[in-house]
Amino acid sequence: MPVNDTIQDLGLDEYKYHFITEDEPVFRSGRGLNEKVVREISAQKDEPEWMLASRLKALEIYNAKPMPTWGGDLSKLEEVLDQIYFYVRPQEKMERSWDDVPPSIKETFERLGIPEAEQKVLAGVGAQYESEMVYHSLKKEWDDKGVIFDSIEDGLKNHPELFREYFGTVIPAADNKFSAMNAAVWSGGSFVYIPKGVELDTPLQAYFRVNQEQMGQFERTLIIADEGSRAHYIEGCTAPMYSTESFHSGVIEIVVKPGAHFRYTTIQNWSTNMYNLVTQRSLVHENATMEWLDGNLGSKLTMKYPSCVLLGEGAHGSIMSIAYAGDGQHQDTGGKVIHAAPNTTSSIISKSISKGTGRSTYRGLCKVYEGAVNAKSNVECDALLINDTSRTDTYPYIEIEENRSNIGHEATVSKVGDEQLFYLMSRGMSEEEAMALIVRGFIEPIAKLLPLEYAVELNRLIELEMEGSVG
Amino acid sequence: MSDTSTIDQPIGGLMEGITDAFNASAVEAVSGGEPAWLANRRTEAWSAYERTPLPTTRLEEWRYTNLRKLLKLDRLGFDGVSLDAAVATGSDAEPFDLAGAPEALRAAMEADHAASGHVVEIDGRIVHVDLDPELASQGVVLTSLRRAVADHPDALDRHLATDALPASRGKFQALNAALWTDGVFLHVPKGVRLELPVRVTRYLTKPGTAFFNRTLILADAASQVSFVDEGLSADFAEQTLFSSAVEVIANDGAQVQYVSLQRMGRGVFHLQQQRTLAGRDSTLDTLNVALGASVARTDLNARLLGPGANSDMLGLCFGEQGQHFDHNTSQDHVAPHAKSDLLYKGALDGNARSVFRGIIKVHKNAQQTDAYQTNRNLLLSEHARADSLPNLEIEADDVKCSHGATVGQLDQEHLFYLMSRGLSRDRAERLVVLGFLGEVLSRLPLGGVVEKVTRIIEERLQHG
Numbered sequence: 001m002p003v004n005d006t007i008q009d010l011g012l013d014e015y016k017y018h019f020i021t022e023d024e025p026v027f028r029s030g031r032g033l034n035e036k037v038v039r040e041i042s043a044q045k046d047e048p049e050w051m052l053a054s055r056l057k058a059l060e061i062y063n064a065k066p067m068p069t070w071g072g073d074l075s076k077l078e079e080v081l082d083q084i085y086f087y088v089r090p091q092e093k094m095e096r097s098w099d100d101v102p103p104s105i106k107e108t109f110e111r112l113g114i115p116e117a118e119q120k121v122l123a124g125v126g127a128q129y130e131s132e133m134v135y136h137s138l139k140k141e142w143d144d145k146g147v148i149f150d151s152i153e154d155g156l157k158n159h160p161e162l163f164r165e166y167f168g169t170v171i172p173a174a175d176n177k178f179s180a181m182n183a184a185v186w187s188g189g190s191f192v193y194i195p196k197g198v199e200l201d202t203p204l205q206a207y208f209r210v211n212q213e214q215m216g217q218f219e220r221t222l223i224i225a226d227e228g229s230r231a232h233y234i235e236g237c238t239a240p241m242y243s244t245e246s247f248h249s250g251v252i253e254i255v256v257k258p259g260a261h262f263r264y265t266t267i268q269n270w271s272t273n274m275y276n277l278v279t280q281r282s283l284v285h286e287n288a289t290m291e292w293l294d295g296n297l298g299s300k301l302t303m304k305y306p307s308c309v310l311l312g313e314g315a316h317g318s319i320m321s322i323a324y325a326g327d328g329q330h331q332d333t334g335g336k337v338i339h340a341a342p343n344t345t346s347s348i349i350s351k352s353i354s355k356g357t358g359r360s361t362y363r364g365l366c367k368v369y370e371g372a373v374n375a376k377s378n379v380e381c382d383a384l385l386i387n388d389t390s391r392t393d394t395y396p397y398i399e400i401e402e403n404r405s406n407i408g409h410e411a412t413v414s415k416v417g418d419e420q421l422f423y424l425m426s427r428g429m430s431e432e433e434a435m436a437l438i439v440r441g442f443i444e445p446i447a448k449l450l451p452l453e454y455a456v457e458l459n460r461l462i463e464l465e466m467e468g469s470v471g
Numbered sequence: 472m473s474d475t476s477t478i479d480q481p482i483g484g485l486m487e488g489i490t491d492a493f494n495a496s497a498v499e500a501v502s503g504g505e506p507a508w509l510a511n512r513r514t515e516a517w518s519a520y521e522r523t524p525l526p527t528t529r530l531e532e533w534r535y536t537n538l539r540k541l542l543k544l545d546r547l548g549f550d551g552v553s554l555d556a557a558v559a560t561g562s563d564a565e566p567f568d569l570a571g572a573p574e575a576l577r578a579a580m581e582a583d584h585a586a587s588g589h590v591v592e593i594d595g596r597i598v599h600v601d602l603d604p605e606l607a608s609q610g611v612v613l614t615s616l617r618r619a620v621a622d623h624p625d626a627l628d629r630h631l632a633t634d635a636l637p638a639s640r641g642k643f644q645a646l647n648a649a650l651w652t653d654g655v656f657l658h659v660p661k662g663v664r665l666e667l668p669v670r671v672t673r674y675l676t677k678p679g680t681a682f683f684n685r686t687l688i689l690a691d692a693a694s695q696v697s698f699v700d701e702g703l704s705a706d707f708a709e710q711t712l713f714s715s716a717v718e719v720i721a722n723d724g725a726q727v728q729y730v731s732l733q734r735m736g737r738g739v740f741h742l743q744q745q746r747t748l749a750g751r752d753s754t755l756d757t758l759n760v761a762l763g764a765s766v767a768r769t770d771l772n773a774r775l776l777g778p779g780a781n782s783d784m785l786g787l788c789f790g791e792q793g794q795h796f797d798h799n800t801s802q803d804h805v806a807p808h809a810k811s812d813l814l815y816k817g818a819l820d821g822n823a824r825s826v827f828r829g830i831i832k833v834h835k836n837a838q839q840t841d842a843y844q845t846n847r848n849l850l851l852s853e854h855a856r857a858d859s860l861p862n863l864e865i866e867a868d869d870v871k872c873s874h875g876a877t878v879g880q881l882d883q884e885h886l887f888y889l890m891s892r893g894l895s896r897d898r899a900e901r902l903v904v905l906g907f908l909g910e911v912l913s914r915l916p917l918g919g920v921v922e923k924v925t926r927i928i929e930e931r932l933q934h935g
């Protein structure tokens with residue numbers, strides 16, 4: 001089609017985060033996962049003995065657990081994992097000023113716009129490159145109020161009691177195969193503590209970049225939002241495109257204390273050679289609110305189901321998920337809400353777009369335990385299919401043990417209607433403009449919740465992805 | 472989530488469910504005197520049974536029904552031999568004496584409205600068949616499966632446990648295909664329309680035994696038939712297995728309604744496998760009413776094989792203390808331009824539990840599919856539990872698909888409204904439950920069925 005040719009000439013469909021930085025790491029483990037690698041990581045981090053023991057125990061659990069047979073296609077993953085570098089240390093120590101970050105790495109983050117955003121709209125920034133946080137800083141006013149925003153390693157070093165009290169309590173190593181893997185080889189990620197009653201008016205952001213080929217990134221984040229606090233944490237992820245597969249498996253644990261309000265936003269735009277298998281869970285106490293805003297645009301396969309365990313009376317959990325699956329991509333995403341206390345409420349809203357040979361899957365759980373009286377939950381899933389080669393699935397699990405509750409699930413699957421397209425084109429739009437507008441309208445309920453910069457970026461991405469999709 | 476961390480042991484510690492009653496010699500005994508094609512089919516089914524592991528809760532389809540806890544295969548007896556001897560004589564079914572029949576069976580049959588024909592099955596053996604002579608003269612066949620083996624071997628060779636429910640579909644499909652003792656064969660020739668339904672009543676008397684029956688319904692092009700299949704028994708202290716395999720084939724333009732009315736007593740494990748094949752422009756509707764048994768598992772796979780095919784799939788269950796219902800449905804859209812619409816509802820009292828797992832599968836090229844799936848559950852007691860898994864797998868893009876599931880309690884506003892009109896709380900609750908379940912019945916208003924089911928539920932609500 002002529003339109004498609006023109007688009008291709010413009011090169012708009014390219015992944016704009018594909019650039020490789022030439023540099024030499026200061027340390028790199030061998031390929032594959034074994035006890036030696038685990039011991040090396042622990043030694044590199046100069047960890048206390050209990051942490052090494054905990055890592056080795058997790059490795060045992062990992063080895064004992066079978067590879068999941070549900071979700072995406074993991075049949076080639078073992079081969080991929082044998083070739084992966086589990087730990088790559090890019091520089092000697094983490095810096096507090098961009099000026100001290102090695103120029104090649106600094107340039108990478110400048111191209112991603114991180115230092116600029118930090119000055120304008122963020123309360124604090126962490127930047128991870130390969131296996132380590134290379135930069136972490138928090139604005140002074142928040143530091144003065146006792147907010148901790150640090151790399152996970154510094155969290156362990158500088159706040160050992162707090163760290164040990166919560167680490168692995170939300171997501172134990174034995175939770176699943178990949179949480180066990182992460183517990184064995186974790187490196188990088190953030191340690192966040194928001195003191196009682198402190199309300200951050202701008203977000204904290206962590207940015208994750210994988211640069212090397214055949215690299216595995218295993219960030220570990222632990223967040224404690226103390227009573228009555230309020231904060232928003234944003235995570236962004238990119239990597240260059242290689243012909244071989246890379247691997248990312250994070251574990252995010254969040255404790256939301258009574259009356260606190262925490263929002264965790266992910267904009268995942270990994271290159272399409274990335275396996276992205278992440279476990280994210282929050283424990284939500286009395287009258288607290290947890291919101292997950294989960295955007296999955298990149299990766300080859302993502303399996304990720306952010307969850308809220310509503311432990312305290314009046315707790316509220318919300319999961320808003322948006323997935324885009326282009327050619328060859330499988331987004332197996334969704335969310336879990338577990339009602340374990342009375343008067344808890346939750347909502348899951350999921351929107352997905354499948355294009356070309358892309359496949360989006362919603363997989364979710366809504367569980368109400370006996371005794372969680374007056375629990376209310378509503379789940380809505382909408383899927384949009386762009387081509388006849390696209391695929392979508394919906395697998396909700398609804399388990400209700402309490403009759404004094406009110407639970408609903410709804411899903412629809414549709415195609416962009418010829419009538420909608422015709423209407424917009426009759427107003428003078430090209431077919432592609434019309435398609436992009438309809439898709440933007442479809443994701444708007446979620447996009448509008450993003451910080452402005454991200455909403456603009458998401459819309460731009462969708463527009464690019466929709467170019468050349470019709471005709 | 473269910474307990475998936477432990478590895479399930481084979482039921483009763485026996486490998487793959489081979490017991491004193493279920494084994495190769497039982498298959499041999501039950502197939503004595505049969506033509507080679509059928510004896511071979513049973514033998515093949517038996518080896519499929521032997522090869523297939525018993526389902527565990529690790530399988531998505533059995534996630535919430537733990538057979539290890541719920542089914543004691545090794546304690547069941549099986550009695551296939553005497554039937555074989557009876558059939559080998561090829562004699563006509565003995566005349567059936569309704570007056571001498573068990574009270575519950577008599578009451579069920581007397582409550583039935585007029586029918587095109589009747590079949591009565593007691594303990595897995597057909598004891599009575601009658602059919603309107605006018606229909607018989609038009610070529611309609613209604614007979615026991617045993618007789619059909621002798622009288623209609625070609626149709627059975629072609630369709631029995633082949634296209635719809637072959638042994639390869641699963642462990643219990645295989646067991647039934649190996650050990651069935653009797654069942655119903657209905658064939659409606661091209662263009663013939665049955666105004667009144669065919670009514671089948673099945674009754675069990677022997678506790679601690681396993682019964683296997685099959686039903687094969689063949690509706691030729693542009694024919695029309697409705698089929699009401701009712702199962703009853705007393706309450707049993709020992710677990711009793713009642714396995715039914717139902718195959719329904721609707722050819723081009725045929726209209727078929729299949730209704731299962733399950734009223735088994737406590738102690739019964741009811742295992743029902745149904746598969747419907749809907750041809751071009753056919754209508755193939757099903758209604759599954761589950762009221763009885765201790766455990767009732769229904770697998771319904773509706774395949775839409777021809778363009779223009781249409782399936783309404785309806786179901787309701789009403790459960791009380793000690794009951795476990797599991798409905799596993801699939802809407803399998805193979806052909807384009809077909810429609811399916813599913814509505815399953817459950818009302819659960821006491822510690823009753825219901826599981827609904829449904830999937831809409833739209834195959835590649837099944838464009839212009841309309842497929843809907845709704846599951847609604849009402850929990851009437853604080854110990855009742857409902858699990859719902861409404862799934863979608865869509866591989867074509869020009870489709871309209873949606874699903875919805877809800878679990879909730881009685882609507883307080885509805886109750887308040889009725890009570891403000893002078894009804895007692897009990898009466899108001901009964902009305903709301905009846906209204907909730909009645910929506911399903913109103914979508915397939917078959918003579919006699921709506922009244923019968925409504926009356927049974929009403930009685931049970933009053934006792935509760």
